Amino acid sequence: MSVNVEFHFDFGSPNAYLAHRVIPEIEARTGECFRYVPVLLGGVFKATNNASPMVTLKGVKNKPDYARIEMERFVSRHELAEVYRFNPHFPVNTLQIMRGAVAMQRRDSDVYARYVRVVYDAMWCSPAKMDDPDVILEVLTAGDLPADEIVAAMQDPKVKSQLIANTEESVARGVFGSPSFFVGDELYFGKDKLRDVEEEIEAQKRGTG
Amino acid sequence: MSVNVEFHFDFGSPNAYLAHRVIPEIEARTGECFRYVPVLLGGVFKATNNASPMVTLKGVKNKPDYARIEMERFVSRHELAEVYRFNPHFPVNTLQIMRGAVAMQRRDSDVYARYVRVVYDAMWCSPAKMDDPDVILEVLTAGDLPADEIVAAMQDPKVKSQLIANTEESVARGVFGSPSFFVGDELYFGKDKLRDVEEEIEAQKRGTG
Numbered sequence: 001m002s003v004n005v006e007f008h009f010d011f012g013s014p015n016a017y018l019a020h021r022v023i024p025e026i027e028a029r030t031g032e033c034f035r036y037v038p039v040l041l042g043g044v045f046k047a048t049n050n051a052s053p054m055v056t057l058k059g060v061k062n063k064p065d066y067a068r069i070e071m072e073r074f075v076s077r078h079e080l081a082e083v084y085r086f087n088p089h090f091p092v093n094t095l096q097i098m099r100g101a102v103a104m105q106r107r108d109s110d111v112y113a114r115y116v117r118v119v120y121d122a123m124w125c126s127p128a129k130m131d132d133p134d135v136i137l138e139v140l141t142a143g144d145l146p147a148d149e150i151v152a153a154m155q156d157p158k159v160k161s162q163l164i165a166n167t168e169e170s171v172a173r174g175v176f177g178s179p180s181f182f183v184g185d186e187l188y189f190g191k192d193k194l195r196d197v198e199e200e201i202e203a204q205k206r207g208t209g
Numbered sequence: 210m211s212v213n214v215e216f217h218f219d220f221g222s223p224n225a226y227l228a229h230r231v232i233p234e235i236e237a238r239t240g241e242c243f244r245y246v247p248v249l250l251g252g253v254f255k256a257t258n259n260a261s262p263m264v265t266l267k268g269v270k271n272k273p274d275y276a277r278i279e280m281e282r283f284v285s286r287h288e289l290a291e292v293y294r295f296n297p298h299f300p301v302n303t304l305q306i307m308r309g310a311v312a313m314q315r316r317d318s319d320v321y322a323r324y325v326r327v328v329y330d331a332m333w334c335s336p337a338k339m340d341d342p343d344v345i346l347e348v349l350t351a352g353d354l355p356a357d358e359i360v361a362a363m364q365d366p367k368v369k370s371q372l373i374a375n376t377e378e379s380v381a382r383g384v385f386g387s388p389s390f391f392v393g394d395e396l397y398f399g400k401d402k403l404r405d406v407e408e409e410i411e412a413q414k415r416g417t418g
Contacts, residue, residue, distance in 0.1 A: 062385035176271035
């Protein structure tokens with residue numbers, strides 16, 4: 001029995017990137033592929049009146065330190081220290097690169113997968129200023145992607161409206177932040193829920209979810 | 210190798226109650242006892258400029274629904290439906306019953322354990338209005354506890370200052386909300402971190418934590 005598993009992502013969230021790095025392990029163990037759904041986190045926040053931890057934790061003592069500790073624990077547990085660098089340009093406006101994701105998803109699954117990998121690495125491994133058009137062009141070209149086509153598609157009204165539609169549908173299904181996962185209709189929020197996601201995939205495969 | 214495991218609790222947090230209900234399973238599996246440290250959650254919030262989810266999630270869409278779903282998942286996973294009822298008097302001012310916890314902890318570990326069990330059940334299983342002095346007296350008496358002694362101790366300056374000291378020390382060690390756990394010096398926040406708590410206990414027992 002195949003299970004629909006979705007990862008609603010915005011390149012701008014470091015926690016979503018760390019989840020992205022662990023997803024292949026879960027895919028290998030469960031035999032189920034995660035479908036990557038591009039959404040605009042800023043749009044999610046606006047629609048839900050939510051905000052990023054950088055905003056909600058401003059002026060709060062201890063909690064930001066704990067969030068950092070939990071990030072370090074996750075990085076250590078999954079041996080991601082070599083592939084994660086906090087982006088010095090954070091927060092990066094991800095509108096253009098998220099539109100690029102929508103365009104590549106519409107085009108072809110192989111090029112979409114490569115686009116996601118290349119842009120995620122540029123955001124959180126290199127890391128680069130991925131709201132600068134010149135940097136975007138350079139990264140896509142270096143990543144063997146059809147850079148000119150992608151940059152042009154970022155201005156395509158169909159692509160723009162698809163990203164908005166994805167975001168609205170995501171919120172309609174209960175999403176309020178990033179990273180978010182669906183296993184069937186079950187929503188899970190946060191990289192720390194990946195164990196629950198994996199258990200729910202296995203449960204739904206057995207028909208007991 | 211024995212491990213110091215602490216549960217920093219306030220009777221007022223339903224998530225801490227749910228954790229309290231699962232702790233015995235972890236104690237049985239690991240062979241390590243959780244030391245219950247009474248703190249005043251209101252004091253933690255004041256010292257850290259943090260607030261309860263009821264406050265921080267006010268006006269936010271989807272996120273409160275998700276918190277409810279995660280609570281239901283936890284209750285279901287640990288088969289707690291029979292022993293958990295949301296307290297209709299929430300939020301309950303827990304100052305007096307937390308002082309009672311401090312007093313009983315100073316007295317004797319058996320009576321302290323019984324006090325915690327009786328008061329937690331009165332808060333989240335019965336549930337009763339546990340900031341009403343008459344209700345407190347009644348619950349303690351029915352629970353075979355030295356009710357008059359406890360109520361008197363709630364006004365003892367040593368007890369009052371011990372609760373403040375516990376709370377300050379908890380914040381100094383990184384606590385910002387409830388439930389919080391320490392395994393050695395490692396802080397874990399939230400009932401969903403109990404699996405990590407258990408793994409860290411086992412790691413520290415092996416000397417690899």
